[in-house]
Amino acid sequence: MTLHDYAKTSFAGIRSNKSRSALTILGIVIGIAAIILIMSVGKGAENLILEEVRGLGSRTIIVEPGREPRGPSDFGEIFTNSLRSRDVEALRNPSYVQGLKELTPAVAGAVTVSYGSETKRTNFRGSTELIAKILELYPSEGSFFEEEDVKSLAPVAVIGADVKKELFGSSDAAGQKIKIEGRLFRVVGVLPSKGKASFIDIDDMVFIPYTTAQKYLLGINYFHAIIVQAETEKIVDRVARDIELTLRETHNISDPDKDDFHVMTQADMVKRIGTISKILSVLLISIAAISLVVGGIGIMNIMLVAVTERTQEIGLRKAVGATDKNILIQFLLEATFLTAIGGLAGVILGTALAFAAAVILSRTISLNWGFSFPVSAAFLGIGVAACIGLIFGLYPARRAALKNPIEALRHE
Amino acid sequence: MAFIEVENLEKVYSDGAVETPALRGVSFAIREGEFVAIMGPSGSGKSTLLHILGFLDRPTRGTYHFGGKTIDDWTDGELARIRNKKMGFVFQSFSLLPRTTTLDNVKLPLLYSSVHSSHHDELARRAIEAVGLAHRLNHEPSQLSGGERQRVAIARALVNDPDIIFADEPTGNLDSKSGQTIMEIIQRLNEKEGRTVILITHETYTAEHAQRIIHLRDGTIESDIPVHHRHEAKNHFIK
Structure with missing residues (x-):
């Protein structure tokens, strides 16, 4: 049996019950659409924030009190009053920090x-x-x-x-x-x-x-931040390093793990935003993935019904020479095509929603919200959907393949 | 050597603790080109026998030689291939794919054969012409009469040019005129084309189209005798 024959046979199976096929893949459509929407809108938000950070200027360095929080339990570390006038004086001293243009x-x-x-x-x-x-x-x-x-x-x-x-x-x-x-x-x-x-x-x-x-x-005598501008972009990292060393000296800190301040360059902030947005994306996509699993179970359910309904067809195919493998591949492909179609529909729906979201956000809160079509997400979406068909279609397809042709023929 | 030879064939269906014997030691041989009818009341084991002869089931005990070789040596995959190449099946309920044209229904066995797809249409058309349905090529089963459906099923059985045709109550769901047409085609396949035919029926009249009748009762052979006055379907008005 050629791939073309398999494809034809499987599509015929899907076409023979259009409305049920459509309802079956709805879960997959929604799941994939949600993932595309999240990835596209997330990318838009990230780009917007990154633009803001870049707007600060690539030469800008920000010093904040407290060590960089390493997790939620560490958050309290930010609220300290460690930055004071003597720090500003020290940083202004060119023998400590070289290449510093402005500081406030x-x-x-x-x-x-x-x-x-x-x-x-x-x-x-x-x-x-x-x-x-x-x-x-x-x-x-x-x-x-x-x-x-x-x-x-x-x-x-x-x-x-x-x-x-x-x-x-x-x-x-x-x-x-x-x-x-x-x-x-x-x-x-x-x-x-x-x-x-x-x-x-x-x-x-x-x-x-x-x-x-x-x-x-x-009514305080400390600072919430010290904002520094380096002379050129090239020396930003060196200036940031000098600032760290200087502050450690003025604060009598020998162990960098005990820092009561942290220094961020624009590059650091970009990196941190990237990390945050990644964590958020993974979180949201995991939620959307649940819908895919539910959709997959729906596929399995319907394929099982289809296998029972088409018992006679399976028996006939076996009688005229189909092997167990032929039947397995036929039903597996049918499930895979079904979910891949769902994936494609999901990508189209998700892209449309993301585009609408970009337009609405730009209009209503006049943010410069860019729409980006996540090409990789589109391929991933269709691929993931097809894999779901493959995984959840396997059990029904095996049931079909192992059907006894006699019982299958007798079934009416 | 006989084309088909079975010896002490037994089949026991077991459903948990309950064992139901369907065949209790059946032996016979069938020559190539022979037309044999298997008769018996329901529950006599005739369908079970046909399934075993057609490789759709394996015997519990006993031997089955097909074309001189024991079927025990073949895997399920090999049996499927032989079934595809050398056997044709015709069922009482036609077993056509719904919402599928005559042409595509007849092509079905070719999908599982080694015949290149560029020849499929040609072979299917030839088989459909052989049963006189060239004018129903693109009709779906729901648009065909019972007799026409069974002729499509025969065309499907013929498409791979099989050596043997298994017909399981082929006229059982048909009126007498359609049944006559079907029997005429089956006789022609046997006489003109030299194909072996094994026909299952519970009607004596239909069985008498064969050269030989094997009577089954309670899983054993009651009688195995040649037919002296065969019916020629093309000469008769049935009943």
Whole structure:
């Protein structure tokens, strides 16, 4: 029997009961569609986050307190107050860290801002004036606060486009006094809108000197982060290494496992996001895989029914010379074709849903959400579906192959 | 040497603890080109005998020589191949594939043969012409009469040019006129084409188309006698 004969025979089996075949593969269709959707949307989200991280600039290095968490139980390690002024002084020293261009300590928090009767809940960043250079912030109105403001703990603020719009509407904001947590601040600059394509939502943010923030808003004397910019991209890793060695010295740490800080370059962040998104994908795909197993059991069930229904056909085929192997292959191929068709339908459905999701996400929350067709996932989806047919079709096909031709012929 | 030779053939069906003997020591020989009818009431073991002769079942005890060789030497796969090449089956209930054209039904045995697929259509057409159904090539079983269906089944049995035809109550589901046509074809296959025919029936009249009748009762041979006044299907109006 040639492959063509097998294919013809198997397709005839599927065609002879179209609506049942269609219902049978529904589980497979849904499972594969879910996997394609997850992989495509996941890829879109990952790309978006990576774009954001790259937006930080490839020369940017971030130092955060606490050692890098190694697992959920380790999470508390992040909340420490290990980064202080002496660290900033040490890092600024060129004999410790070479190739460092800019450096600013940073603090952050959530606050209520108000102007007249308008109030708004927003986030603030406290830093030196250098944050403007690192994040490339150029006020469209007024100017960024200056070194002098940082030194003098001046109550000045640079506000994002959304904050300005909500508090001031279309009137000028520069020079006006706003209240942050009940304390008066002078607006010195307004940032142009960067659009919402940002996880660090610059538009919904207030920038103030870190000294002011530490003293009047937070009441702390440590930093939430130190943001560093290296002179060139090439030396980023070396600068990061220098920072680690310097901080270990200032913190009297000899064992790197006991670090109370961690240094992240853009490359590190990209890597970490990749890991997180992979873990998430695996998790979600495992859930979708359950639907595939359920679908596979459905296939097995229906194939068993089909084998019983077609007992006479099996007996006849054996009478005219079919071997057990011929029958086995016929039913196995039938199950495999059935699930492969389901896989194909799933890929098409999943791709359509992913495309719709990309369009809806881009329109409604104006994120720059890219649609990517996961070619590898498509092949994987059809392949996995076919394998399910092969695995769950084996038992019914064996039952068919081992049927006694006499009993099969007698069956009416 | 006889074409088919069985000696002390026994078949016991066991269903757990209960053993049911179907054949209790049957011996006979059939020459090549012979037309033999096997008769007997239901439960006499005639179907069991046909199944064993047609390699669809193996005997519990006794020997079976086919074409001079004992079937014990063959594997199931080899038996399937011989069944495909040298045997043709015609069943009472026709056993055609539903929703499948005459042409495709007749081609079925060729799928399992070594005949190259480029010859399948030609061979099937020839077999269909031989039973006079050339005008029903693309009809499905549901569009055919009972007699026509049985003729399709005969064409299917013929398509691999077998040496022997097993016919299990071929006229059992047919009216007398259709039955006559079927018997005429079967006689022609035997006389004109020299094929061995083994016919199972419980009707004396049908059995008398053969050259010889073996009567079975309770799994043993009651009588094995030649037919002196054979019916010629083409000359008779039956009943």
